[in-house]
Each structure stands twice: as C-alpha cells, then as structure tokens.
Amino acid sequence: MRLAIAILILILASALQFWFAGGGMFFNLIFATLVVFAFFFDFWEMAAFILFGVFVVNWQPAISLEIFLFALIPLVIFAFHSAFKFERWIAVPIAIALGLSIFYLVIAPQSLLGDSAAFLEDLCGSLIWGAAVFLALRRRE
C-alpha cells in the first residue's frame, strides 16, 4: 500500500512538474519527491523510484551531468540517513534545500548567483511539495 502511494505521488510530481514547465515555471518536484523518499524507503525501492525519475526526466538519448546528479543526490541522502538516522521532520527540508543548492551549484553556478529569484522560486516550490509528500507518507506509517 505504501509503495502504491509512493508511485502515485511520483506520477503526480511528474505531471505537476511538466505541467508547470509547459507554462515556463520550473520546479524540481520529482527531485524533491525522491529526496523525501530517501527518508522512508529502502535501497531497492529507492533504486526503482530514482530510475523512474530518470526515465521521465531525461530529455536526450545520452547521460548528462544533470541526470547523473539527479540520481546521485537522493542516493547520497539515503546513505547519510541510513548511517546517521537523522530526525526526519527537520532533516527533510534541510536535505531538499541542500540537495537543490548542490544541484544548482554544480550545473549552473551563475544561475544561482546571477538569477537567484529563479532558484528561490524553485526552492520554495520544492519545499512546499516536499512537505506535502512528507506529511502524506508519515500519515501512512
């Protein structure tokens, strides 16, 4: 049941992300969803979710730095959470903010420094969505 809800959340995140992108608004909702999932699911479940995310997000028939980071950051967060067992309610927003910042810093640092409004917009959208996903998953526990 929990897995089915997670899949539904991921599909909803994909639909929303690309729906907003169609209107020129970019939120990394799939990425935020995967970061939240890192605090709730085991390795194999995470692997399947990340691969689904890569399948939907990858825009070209080749691997890229963006896709590599998109898959790697949630896995690293998963590894950290498995090792240190952080308090989830505080770790989830920090992980989303940190993960997104690293994503921006590595791929387009000029966009983080020069167009910080776009980053803040993305961060706010991702945090709100992440909080909703967190609450939905916690209620199912």
Add this chain to the structure above:
Amino acid sequence: MTRERKSNIVLLLCLCIVLLIFIVFVPSYGWRLRQFFASQNVVSSDSQSVAAENETLKAQLAQLQAVQAQMPTSLPTTIRAMVYSRYPFNFKNELTVNVGTEQGVATGSAVLFQGALIGQVQTVWPNAALVQTIFDNGFKMPVRIGARGYDGLLQGSSYPTVGSIAHAAAVNSGDIVYAAGAGLPYGLPIGEVAATGTSADSLFEQASLSFTYDINSIQTVAIQEP
C-alpha cells in the same frame, strides 16, 4: 529476511531492470510520457500563421532593400521533425527532436518554426538531435536589423536581446531581426524589435525582441538540410 520481503526485492529488481532497459534503449517512451503530462498549450502545426508570415515577409523585404545582391534565390530545403522532449530544468533551453544523422541532420543546422529561426542543432544521434534554442543563455549569433541591415549580436536568454548595436543605428520598434551567422542561410527571420535602449556600459544600443510563437508550445519544427 521474510519471504514477503524477498519477493518484494525480486519485484523491485525486475522493475529496475525494466526501467534501465527503457532508459538505455527506448528513451522515447519517457518522452511520450512527458508529452502526456505537459499536453496543454500545444501548437501542433508548424505551418505559417498570419503573424509569422508577416514576420517572414518583413525579413524578406529587409533583405531586398539592404542586400539585394546577396539575397538567396531559394529557401533551404528542410527536414520535418517532431519535438520529442525539452530540457527539464531552468538552466538551459534545449529541445530533442526525432530526426538525426540517419535522416540527414547535421550539427549546426538551422531549426525553424513557422519560417522563423528558433535555434541550431547542437548534438546529433542516429535518430535524434539536440537543438539549442535562441532562448538558451549560451546562444549567441550575429544578426542584422531592419531594412538598413544594422549589425547586432543576438544574446539568448528567456527574453533574448540584440546587443552591440552602434549608437548611430536608427533601430525602431517593429524592425525585423534576421540571421547573419556563419553556416546558416542568410536572412532567416528571428523576431521583431520590441523596444530599444542603451546597454549597461553605455557603449552600445540594445534591443529586446518579440516573437510570434511560444517556445514552450512548439511540437514540430523544420531542420535545414546540410
């Protein structure tokens, strides 16, 4: 480990393998899924609208007036292509189209929508190509403006501008901006001047542009044959 847990892991492993196969061998299924998710505001035809046709005619008129001797005798032949997917983040503006080297597409080819230049082919695969659009921050191209053919440099961004225009140039709103870059057919219309102003360093004039299409809605394009 319980039996249920073991069966779950086997199922997830199978799911991972299937997803990997899709990602590596048939990524187009993922692109179709994205198109399904973002199916609003779609322009399914690249036939010329009245506004786009007007822009093309203005560009041709500008060419006739400014560079009659250099005017091309015919438009480039093109390959029709469907937009498969778009760059999913807000760092770049790229499109993936469903034609590649097997259909005759080459790196650097001009990509047109409704007769207007929207970008250039950046990377080519056997059956797909990546297009860097003029809305990408990294896009730069020499252009000419209006009937007098004033020189400028198109700088790509979410709101593309033409910079490096000489102060003496009499650029006005509504003037057509057309391509003058190496390797592209001369005179392809890009957009119209929306407003003009002085650059931040006050050395040049610059112009913001308006377009007859919404780049996020484009579904089909035409790619110039090499």
